[in-house]
Amino acid sequence: MIAAGAFRIRTVMGTIRVRFAPSPTGLLHVGNARTALYNWLFARHHGGKFILRIEDTDVDRSEVRHEAQLMEDLRWMGMDWDEGPGVFGPHAPYRQSERLGIYREHTDRLLTEGKAYRCFCTTEELEGERAQAMAEHRPQVYSGRCRALGAEESARRAAAGEAFAVRLKIPDHPLRFHDLVRGDVEFPQETVSDPILVRSSGMPVYNYVVTVDDALMEITHVIRGDDHISNTPKQVAIYEAFGWNVPEFAHLSTILGSDRERLSKRHGATSIASFREMGILPEALVNYLALLGWGAEGGTREIFPLEELVDAFKLERVTASPAVFDFEKLNWMNRHYLRECDADRLAELAWPYFVQAGWLPEQDAAAADVRAWFERLLAIFVPSVDLLDQVPGKARFVFDFDPLRARDEEENAALLASENAQKVLAAFAAKVRAHAEPVDAAQFKAWMNEVKAETGVKGKELFHPVRIALTGSHSGPEFDKLVPLFEEGSALALPKHVLSVRERVEKFLAE
RNA sequence: GGCGCUAUGGUGUAAUUGGUUAACACGCCGCCCUCUCAAGGCGGAGAGUUCGGGUUCGAUCCCCGAUAGCGCUACCA
Known part of the structure; x- marks a missing residue:
């Protein structure tokens, strides 16, 4: 492999056009979201077009609600698209299920030009070939038997109603393509089989429609997951058969879980919707995802708001190796944006x-x-x-102050048991009861000083009992923040009454 | 089995593309702050770049091989 940095993005040839092509079969996963993000960043960085295309050829699993959710998730992350469902575009429609006629026309063209052929082989025959190849340690490729069928015989059998699939003739040379993140990738032609373009049911297959769409939509850079690398030579052959320009590719590495297995629900939350529900800020997720598989030049900066990401993002700097998703770092990132x-x-x-x-x-x-x-x-x-x-x-x-539970808690009970704690509590309660008005932070502080003077107790022994009496716990935020919160909260009309300092003390002492 | 992709501390990324005490961030540990827990601030440990060969005065970086992980190998997407 050649160092990826050696490549230049070919911007001179015209406007850059990229696409994100998800299947609406479920929730948007972080892996796909990152693919979408890199596409979007690349497009925005170069002033190109970002196209959304829905791959809903799998009718059984595709659902409209998923498509809607998908678009909402993209927008939530801050991405917009120039062409796609619901947006006017010169290459509409943008749902594959609405493009079936287009694929059919193209298949006919390939057939008449002799670039593709009908294959009448049965599943059993194909399985037999595969088993044989495996046993002989050979690549599992289709023998190409039906390739030899004469035009008349092929037409005759089809006319007679015999079921057939349509296969592409793989050319007689190695298939190679250029990958912006990996360099040149080449597949020996004996390892790539004549791919099926159209099933015997008449439905075109994914690798075929994706290629036709990318070409027709004038996609210049195909940025997608690296699980498509092995599909690419077949797609390159399809471009060749049609005489189309082959686009640039950029295959993004897989996102892994902590066990270095492909990230899945098993590892915890993985859908964009679930991150949103748990209170991850979109800017945190986007920033984190951007860093997962990409590093800015120099590599010391971590915090990138979306606009600055657009500016800094370079596809050539995308990493080729798989990355482990680190929830801890995402949390840190979220804390950062929460603060801002x-x-x-x-x-x-x-x-x-x-x-x-x-x-x-x-x-x-x-x-x-x-x-x-x-x-x-x-x-x-x-x-x-x-x-x-x-x-x-x-x-x-x-909102929910529970003295009984607080007293029962082991560490609290120990803290409360001492003679000093009792003295402190008694002295503190006396001050609270003698004071009718709402307490402010200064008043509270004065009381604590007085209690300290009266009882001779200080430090933890002084504060812990009071803290437990007021909050139910021996740890928490500073009193000068909590006291006003309690007092002002108690004056508000809320579904759940907030107890004032005095109410807390009374309730604590009563139970 | 075949083909392909990948390989820098525990994790994500850097390293003027052959010359650095291999850097930054998360995490971890410690200190400070503080009534306390977090947060925050400061500091520390942690890799000699998967392994083995080569090229070179010199390899994280170039070449060859091995190993491991992952992907594809469907009339799935």
């Missing part, structure tokens, strides 16, 4: 999780003061989470 996210958007995004917990009203039904209060709550809890869906867990005690 402004309060308003954060509230917008985190809100549904709190509605689901039964703690907040629907967002559009919420008063402005509730909104403002919630934004402050988020400012306290978001910095300590990886994902947005973890925030309710962190903030649970704000």
